[in-house]
Amino acid sequence: MNTAPLYREVQLYRRLPPFTLLAVVGTLFGWALVIWVGLLGRAIGAMTLPTWLALGIGLPLGILPxxxxxxxxxxxxxxxxxxxxxxxxxxxxxxxxxxxxxxxTRREGIHDDYNSRNIGVVRTTRTAYTVLSNDGAELTLKDGRMFLIGSETPDDLTAAVAAAWRAVQPPAAQPAL
Structure with missing residues (x-):
């Protein structure tokens, strides 16, 4: 079996404005906690936080986002x-x-008829995996479930999926002569 993909697309989460905002806020909060409590030794309001705990919380929050x-x-x-x-x-x-x-290929908006989930596993009949695009390849499974795979180049993705899908389909039954 060939292990090289026929098509590959990478979509970066950092292109999402809410993701950028969360990363910036989390980082700033983590480093503020490290500096305020860990280095300056000040309390957070009425709460005195030990230095080891401030570093234990602040460093991961300052680095992981x-x-x-x-x-x-x-x-x-x-x-x-x-x-x-x-x-x-x-x-x-x-x-x-x-x-x-x-x-x-699915080109219209998906917000009314797809459950857009990137976090968690949900048993549903329509699931979309997207980052920025609402367009993509729509796959309908034999059990009725539908998946929308978002793509910045939906025609290319759909063409690659359709070609590979057609290649694995059993040949049509030939009429007996």
Missing amino acids: LLAYWRLQMVTEVFADRLVVHTGLTGRVVLPFDRVAAVE
């Missing part, structure tokens, strides 16, 4: 037999093409 900001990404890969989405936050989703009933 920055690491997440630069490293978190959603990676979509199309292989010959499956579609793999590494969500960057909760792991990965694998959709084998032998379970797929239909593939099409």
Whole structure:
């Protein structure tokens, strides 16, 4: 089996304004806690916090949001037999093409009919994995579930998925002569 993906797309979470805001606020809070309590030895209001605890809370808050900001990404890969989405936050989703009933490009907004989840696993019939785009490849599974894989280049993603999906479909039954 070929292990190289036929198609690969990387979408960075840092392009999301709320994610950027959370990273900046978390980092500033962590370093403020380290400086205010750890270095200056001051209390936070009426609460006296031990230096070791301020450092234990402040350093991870000052460093982890920055690491997440630069490293978190959603990676979509199309292989010959499956579609793999590494969500960057909760792991990965694998959709084998032998379970797929239909593939099409979805261009209109998804907010009314998709459960947009990047965090957590939810059993639902329609799930979208997106970062910024509401467009992407819509895969309908044989059991009725639907997945929208968001893409900045939805036509390219859909073409790659459709080509790989068609390649794993059983040949049509030939009429007997």
